[in-house]
Amino acid sequence: MTDHVEPASHPAPEPASHPAPEPASHPAPDPSDAHGSVYDGLLGGDPSHWAFGTDFEDPLAGVDTTIPDGVDAHDLGTYCLMLADDALIASQRLAQWTSRAPDLEEDIALANIALDLLGQARLLLARAAAADPSLVPVLPEGSPVPPEDALAFFRESGEFRNVRLVETDNGDFAVTIVKLLVLATARLALLERLASSSDHVLAAVAAKGVKELTYHRDYAGRWFLTLAQGTDESRRRLEAALATVWPLQAELFATHDVERRVAEAGVGVDPATIADDVAVVLAQVFAVSGVDQPTQGALAAVQGRQGRDGLHTEALSLLLAEMQVVARAHPMGRW
């Protein structure tokens, strides 16, 4: 057999030494047969459905990426990285539940939520790259990797700007639910305000994200209530999860210098301004669930540095090793 397909109109001559094949009971489809093949019905008359587009294009094609007045481009790009990295790393963690969740419905739910966050991350990484191209890691000349992928797959852990809450291990289902509740509540409050950003991309991503975070938060809140009011074991696990996760929540509301500056410029949101609203929502969940407000203190900064400064736990390095390994092995790869 030859290892390439001859054009149908010019069939390769059969080698003389080759015996003629026995007629098969189900002959292979001949695409040039005037009567079509048995597989034609599967095409539904639209051959494009066999080959989904796989090449990537600028996800912000046609979107106004002008940098608003009064904000430093590097600050804007860095701020976008902070918002993007929270979503990207949380998405990667949630996706790790795929095929491992307690049942199929939760498997699908967590993957759906991960996909929403990944979509937000992609747009925000693309926005970061458009605002300040110097943020994008340099790849070998001719690499087809788009800027948002370069940012996701070719930065070291110290260059990630996410809060540490999203990078820690999934733990059991209760830990994942508590982490998601805290993240979704804070991110929803933030995006509600960010929807009025003077940056067109941030405003658009935020307005759309509000719709998605609304059901992320509801999902986590409902499971929090279910676990709290379920069995003694689910209650025990939930309370243990809350004690584990609580020290990580304060970082969400600690204002970084970049956040302060972009907030002053009308482009970003100072996270300290959402703390009270988030506390009210979480207190509501705790009250309905009959769970005491946690009292654990915040995880300390290290020499004043936290996740937004690029200071992370070992968990992020391990997560990135898994997430980035294929892309890094093939910097010239076209997917």
Add this chain to the structure above:
Amino acid sequence: MPTTTPAPVESETRKALHDKAMAVARTVTDPEMPMLTLEDLGVLRSVDVDDDGHVVVAITPTYTGCPAMAAMRDDLVRSLQEAGLPGATVRVSLTPAWSSDWISERGRQALRDHGLSAPGRVPARSGPVALSLMPTRREIACPRCGSAQTELTSEFGPTACKALYRCTSCLEPFEHVKEI
């Protein structure tokens, strides 16, 4: 490379090109729900012809992470090319964010005809987003037998835009396109 500016397309030609492009773009279907055209889904936002006579189509994602955007773009470009309108570009329109309210009445009927439950109206919201710790309440009729006796199986389905339901009268499971 010599730089030559193409002659601007006459406005009459442009109008004809636009009408032709629009007629083609309206026939392109959603890759996940092929009973719906992109227009019926509310994803097709605009069709324009630029000064050089190139077609520019704008589409908006249903959900931020919608993986079907590339397939939609390819289908649009290919359909326009086959209709004699090569070189079309597809751009992303992020604002305003897509709403299930944009699904046309014809689209809703097509969903029902194919065994899917169409979304209800998105509740109007003012002020901060309210937390909802109880299952989402929807008035849903089984798309097969019409019974209102249905139960939610999962708020999340095989694609981001669908929830899973089951009819307790005819016992058939079905998908509901969510309100967003």
